[in-house]
Amino acid sequence: MDIRGIPLTTIDGAVVSLADHAGQVVMVVNVASRCGLTPQYEQLEALQRQYGDRGFTIIGFPCNQFAGQEPGDADDIKQFCSMTYGVSFPLMQKVKVNGRHRHPLYAELTKVPDDHGKAGRVKWNFEKFLLLPDDEIRRFRPQVKPDDPAIVELIERFLTDAAAA
Template sequence: MTTLADFSATTLAGQEQQLSEHLGSVVLVVNTASKCGLTPQYAGLQALHERFGTQGLAVLGFPCDQFMHQEPGTEAEIAEFCQVNYGVTFPMFSKVEVNGEDAHPLFQWLTGAHGEEIPAGPIEWNFAKFLLGRDGTVLRRFAPQTEPSELADEIEAALAAQR
């Protein structure tokens, strides 16, 4: 069975990271953008990171420029934007595509079938969210418009259920 552990990604700093490093944590994967109407969600994602990080939550941000060119910056510009404007300290990765033939393998897997309760299909927009259990499997998929604060109960349940 495929899990988060089967993937790697390049950080904004250019380092290849095995995502298996996050096994044992509850993980929230989000495709992000700096010039989107939903960009203020960075603040909510950072708040989740601060609230639940010590309990085992890992928020992973993946910038994407596929939606109306809303992430035009370089990796350095993205890192600076996130830090200066939202104080982001959770891991951010290099720009990826999330849909189509050139989609990052992680997103090809995330948008695939994961049971009847989790909708498969392309990502609709920036800030789609995927909640993964400590074992690296997909627990839930959330629409881009879902505010990070609305995920707190789901995150708490995932943290409690998989100790």
């Protein structure tokens, strides 16, 4: 399945898809407001501000599947993200990332192995999937910070390659 064609619904109810970001580097991440990893929003936003005008974007998918750590509705989530971390990257409607009713995007993303060769379910909040312009997908588990050198190196390499093309 071509993941770029899967319909996504923004937190405001508009239907979009990853095709809107063709040729770009996109980080898909499941987020939560009441998690020990929630401070990763700061690093996510810093990446968005640093690389956003060069063809990079983060797309956040709020998820309440892990210990109920994203209990709010769309307005609560938007307000928290804006007021606490100044989030400027797109947020989608709350989704399930695991299980029988997981979002179709995550049904595809969870087939991708991490650097240790492990595919399968999302382990926790803030699991990151880096979608590269060549259609490669790289997976980073929740404990890998958004500004980890391996992630930054990929973003910079593919943004440089895209700019040269």
